[in-house]
Amino acid sequence: MPARDTPAEPAGSVSESPESTPTAAPKGKLRLPLLLTIAGVLLALDLLTKVLAVANIDPQKPVRIIGDVVTLTLVRNPGAAFSMATAWTWVLTLVAVAVVIGVVRIGRKMRSLWWAIGLGMVLGGALGNLIDRFFRSPGPLRGHVVDFVSVGWWPVFNVADSAIVCGAILLVGLTLFGFEPDGTRATSNARNEDS
Template sequence: MDPTPETPAGPAPGARPNSDAGRAPLRMPMLILVAAAVLILDLVTKIAVVHYLDPFRPVRVIGDVVTLKLIRNPGAAFSMATGMTWLLTLVAIAVVVGVIKIGRTLRSAWWALGLGLVLGGALGNLIDRLFRAPGPLQGHVVDFVSVGWWPVFNVADSGIVCGAILLVALTLFGINPDGTRGHGDEGAAATTDQPTEKES
């Protein structure tokens, strides 16, 4: 007699399929790449400005509308909260830790871009606060871009603001960090997992 053909072993009864199958890849590498680009650009521009720019001689780029002028900012982005430098340093550290924690499970490219901009900007200004005068946790941030009435800012400030705006827009449009949209999928999954009255 011919042996009975073996049937391939299927998943155990009640076992759930791999939830990662068919999902978008993790975006941590993209987040790190964006943050590194912002950080390098911020550091290079600050080093150049400190070396070449005279604080008392602003450089006109577009008339009086756009100028480059070196200032040392003890406050937050756009010269806010100038008397709370040490607290702002701790907040920047918390932001860096939080972004990295979220990035470990990130699957949305847009969220990776936004968080990467925020992370790169936070790291850029954090390095100033840790290593520039007058000392650790009290360091003044180098700002140098002046546009009209807008407070003087730097590349890191731009990264933080642009990243934050993008993250708010993604939230408003219902795009989640895991790449899904809204809460419809979660609600459907929860409904599917619940046994019906006939089954029970």
């Protein structure tokens, strides 16, 4: 008995319905090692610069780098950025611990290079200031953070602060443009579902 001919599908047609097409799995390798490397480098840089600042800068005699615009000024900050919440040092310490735990949890499944860079910066900065909170005077959970870079009207900051701010800006940008930590892009997925 002759085999039945099946009608040929027209060129460009799709044999599966959109509902049966599986969602693309995240591509790329896990980025936790990169995240931890960035965090480790920034942490080491932060600790080194703080040790050098404490050893070489007299709090009463700022070191001028570019006139009065950029100076090295040693300050011990009990509060958050801009010296806010100075009476809540222990709360800031607990928030920093929560940030570190959250970043590591997200990082275990991360496949995005840019998310790894941003979170690595936030993690390195959070750890740098957290070490000050635990090990500097007046005591554990209440330690004052060493700040030493002064630029114009901006409050005095350190390497950890810079890393946190730059990492946070990068993460906000990635979120706004739809880049997910798993390496996918939310806007392109939404367009695929709409079509």
